[in-house]
Amino acid sequence: MFATPNMPTPSNPVQTGFAGPGAAISPRSVFGNYSGPPAPASGGPPPATLPDGWAPTADESLARAFGYQYLARAFEYPTSDGWEWLTSIQTRSALESALGLCSSGAPDPGGSSGPCFDHRAHDDLPLIGACAELIAAMDTVSFDAFLVDYIELFGHAARGTCPLNEIEYGELKADPLFQAHRLADLAAFYRAFGLELGDDAAERQDHLAIQFEFMAVLAAAEAYAIDRYAGADARAIGYHAQRRFLREHPGRWLPAFTRRLERHTNLPFLQVLARFTRAFVVLDCRRFHVQPGSDELCLRPVEESAESLCDTCGVARPGGA
Amino acid sequence: MSSVHNWQLGREMEFPYEAAHADRQFAFVFNLNRCIGCQSCTMACKSTWTFARGQEHMWWNNVETKPYGGYPHHWDLKLLDLLEQANPGGQTWNGQSVERTAPYGEFLGKTIFEAAQTHVSPEGAQRALGYLPSDEEWSAPNRFEDNPTGNEKGQRGRHFEQGESEPQHRTWFFYLARLCNHCTYPACLAACPRNAIYKRPEDGIVLIDQERCRGYRKCVEACPYKKSLYRGTTRTSEKCIACFPRVEGRDPEGHGLPMQTRCMAACVGHIRLQGLVEINPDGTWREDRQHPLYYLVHVAKVALPLYPQFGTEPNGYYIPPRWVPLPYLRQMFGPGVDQAVDRYNHPDRELLGVLQLFGKDSRICSRYEIQPGPKVFETTIRGRTFELYNDTVIGYAADGTRIIEVPVEEPVHVRDPKHANSI
Numbered sequence: 001m002f003a004t005p006n007m008p009t010p011s012n013p014v015q016t017g018f019a020g021p022g023a024a025i026s027p028r029s030v031f032g033n034y035s036g037p038p039a040p041a042s043g044g045p046p047p048a049t050l051p052d053g054w055a056p057t058a059d060e061s062l063a064r065a066f067g068y069q070y071l072a073r074a075f076e077y078p079t080s081d082g083w084e085w086l087t088s089i090q091t092r093s094a095l096e097s098a099l100g101l102c103s104s105g106a107p108d109p110g111g112s113s114g115p116c117f118d119h120r121a122h123d124d125l126p127l128i129g130a131c132a133e134l135i136a137a138m139d140t141v142s143f144d145a146f147l148v149d150y151i152e153l154f155g156h157a158a159r160g161t162c163p164l165n166e167i168e169y170g171e172l173k174a175d176p177l178f179q180a181h182r183l184a185d186l187a188a189f190y191r192a193f194g195l196e197l198g199d200d201a202a203e204r205q206d207h208l209a210i211q212f213e214f215m216a217v218l219a220a221a222e223a224y225a226i227d228r229y230a231g232a233d234a235r236a237i238g239y240h241a242q243r244r245f246l247r248e249h250p251g252r253w254l255p256a257f258t259r260r261l262e263r264h265t266n267l268p269f270l271q272v273l274a275r276f277t278r279a280f281v282v283l284d285c286r287r288f289h290v291q292p293g294s295d296e297l298c299l300r301p302v303e304e305s306a307e308s309l310c311d312t313c314g315v316a317r318p319g320g321a
Numbered sequence: 322m323s324s325v326h327n328w329q330l331g332r333e334m335e336f337p338y339e340a341a342h343a344d345r346q347f348a349f350v351f352n353l354n355r356c357i358g359c360q361s362c363t364m365a366c367k368s369t370w371t372f373a374r375g376q377e378h379m380w381w382n383n384v385e386t387k388p389y390g391g392y393p394h395h396w397d398l399k400l401l402d403l404l405e406q407a408n409p410g411g412q413t414w415n416g417q418s419v420e421r422t423a424p425y426g427e428f429l430g431k432t433i434f435e436a437a438q439t440h441v442s443p444e445g446a447q448r449a450l451g452y453l454p455s456d457e458e459w460s461a462p463n464r465f466e467d468n469p470t471g472n473e474k475g476q477r478g479r480h481f482e483q484g485e486s487e488p489q490h491r492t493w494f495f496y497l498a499r500l501c502n503h504c505t506y507p508a509c510l511a512a513c514p515r516n517a518i519y520k521r522p523e524d525g526i527v528l529i530d531q532e533r534c535r536g537y538r539k540c541v542e543a544c545p546y547k548k549s550l551y552r553g554t555t556r557t558s559e560k561c562i563a564c565f566p567r568v569e570g571r572d573p574e575g576h577g578l579p580m581q582t583r584c585m586a587a588c589v590g591h592i593r594l595q596g597l598v599e600i601n602p603d604g605t606w607r608e609d610r611q612h613p614l615y616y617l618v619h620v621a622k623v624a625l626p627l628y629p630q631f632g633t634e635p636n637g638y639y640i641p642p643r644w645v646p647l648p649y650l651r652q653m654f655g656p657g658v659d660q661a662v663d664r665y666n667h668p669d670r671e672l673l674g675v676l677q678l679f680g681k682d683s684r685i686c687s688r689y690e691i692q693p694g695p696k697v698f699e700t701t702i703r704g705r706t707f708e709l710y711n712d713t714v715i716g717y718a719a720d721g722t723r724i725i726e727v728p729v730e731e732p733v734h735v736r737d738p739k740h741a742n743s744i
Contacts, residue, residue, distance in 0.1 A: 029519030
């Protein structure tokens with residue numbers, strides 16, 4: 001029988017260490033690389049900070065919300081009712097006045113808007129001009145023509161020429177968040193604000209219309225906060241949430257999407273819509289000090305041979321090393 | 322980079338941290354001659370730890386069919402290929418074993434830590450040469466299950482004539498049950514940029530701190546056995562935790578005694594034996610002649626480490642399947658294969674006895690005794706005499722409690738033919 005039991009005990013600070021004299025011995029890891037779980041944060045979260053001069057009005061935020069709402073409706077699957085709303089007189093005038101408010105509150109594109117900007121990267125198409133173009137183009141196209149082009153460009157089952165889903169864009173390996181994780185990230189974002197995809201939703205979390213809808217909700221929430229709460233905290237949450245969402249999601253892939261759309265469509269209305277969408281989102285990015293994404297993002301490959309490996313050995317690609 | 326001694330490689334090797342060792346080390350031996358691929362171990366782990374949202378794809382324990390299967394796909398081939406690219410033709414052993422410090426000889430090639438210093442992988446510079454498996458590679462964990470090797474000439478639908486002939490079959494497959502090896506020099510721990518991974522001094526179990534982890538996945542990239550897995554819902558990485566509450570003795574079922582992990586206890590085929598071995602200051606196992614794991618690894622030498630050439634000093638050991646061609650086994654388990662297969666093919670009394678300890682009790686067995694029994698059988702196997710003695714093996718837990726008592730020959734009871742359905 002043993003004289004002393006060979007029983008394991010939970011870690012205690014007194015350990016015989018072999019890391020050499022003078023080395024700090026971690027109580028938890030033999031290599032001294034781990035210092036234990038982080039100390040619990042004292043008090044609440046750190047105070048939210050807002051950039052200098054950040055003072056949107058509730059009207060401006062509501063205007064932005066309407067703009068996003070319009071775009072969400074424009075890119076969801078076309079229905080005749082939806083088309084009627086998009087092109088109605090009331091919607092047109094609402095859009096014009098909303099965008100007038102958006103533009104007036106936006107930072108001067110030529111001014112100092114922070115070190116992260118590269119004004120050379122994106123066209124400085126005034127938003128009002130793009131909006132006027134869009135409204136004019138509404139009279140040139142019928143719902144049927146729009147529907148045909150929509151299906152052809154954006155596809156349905158797998159993918160069309162110009163996908164409306166975020167995870168179709170970008171180099172797989174370069175993306176720090178893999179596709180499936182990017183979807184989870186989006187779902188988590190929505191959930192953090194009390195939103196989930198409806199049971200009858202026909203689209204994934206990364207669909208453009210869903211993302212625009214979410215931005216509309218965030219902007220409307222910001223308007224509510226400005227209206228109701230005097231403190232800076234509520235506004236700060238709104239700022240940071242919109243900024244982060246724009247930076248990680250629509251701001252990242254919209255420029256490439258709109259460029260692609262503009263290039264691939266023959267329908268003037270869609271070309272103009274692409275330019276308008278781009279102008280709106282880029283302006284919003286500037287508002288939140290977000291660098292818009294690249295104009296050129298490649299699409300995820302769908303051909304099996306482009307991404308799969310040799311089935312037998314898993315190393316070489318078929319057709320050569 | 323520091324220089325640490327890796328006794329499995331029989332030499333010093335590079336590692337990002339100074340040499341340090343646990344007082345006791347979680348270790349296990351799997352007898353691959355007995356694994357039937359029933360996946361009971363897999364499901365035990367899955368139902369205990371990885372049943373939650375975000376863990377659907379995780380198999381901390383998995384059983385894959387070799388040669389073609391793997392979770393993720395071709396993980397071992399890809400690692401071997403990476404190392405071969407980093408050191409073409411150089412991944413060899415010198416064939417001169419030294420007791421205790423170099424039992425398998427000296428490994429002359431590069432470990433993943435050494436290769437990473439001179440060879441930049443497609444993922445970029447790393448602390449341990451590795452790769453990040455794609456989503457597709459993580460799918461279908463039972464891919465190629467039960468698929469044997471095909472005809473050497475690649476003719477579809479044809480297998481070798483008399484492929485099952487002895488001593489090593491030409492048509493073969495085997496089940497490789499794997500979990501985290503809780504390596505002595507873990508690549509995951511070395512690669513983590515946030516020092517979120519730690520190796521416990523009391524039992525050598527390697528864990529990922531879920532609060533400190535940020536999901537960078539350098540551990541997933543670095544682990545050569547691909548046993549660190551990313552969880553999208555929490556955006557952290559997770560891995561086998563060696564059922565540490567059981568190993569600590571906090572499972573009520575064990576009444577305070579340390580217990581084997583869930584996968585070890587659930588094994589239907591009794592292929593698994595897991596315990597805690599004492600470690601010397603220099604990292605070698607303290608000599609403990611009556612410890613079953615020590616006996617299997619260092620005395621009988623039938624249990625060999627999995628891919629020791631990766632350099633992490635894994636604490637998972639395997640008794641190689643004796644029907645598999647030796648070159649394949651040597652690549653997987655190192656140069657000790659020939660001796661291990663021969664020894665297992667002709668087991669002596671003690672080895673037969675120790676093999677009976679597998680799966681007999683869920684509590685960790687730290688010591689065994691063999692009480693001699695009568696000789697019950699004798700024959701000739703492959704030209705050598707084999708004698709079977711019905712010894713009784715006694716197994717003791719760490720505090721001396723007798724937990725196992727089993728004869729080598731399983732008792733047979735013949736029912737009275739009059740009431741054949743009654744006990």
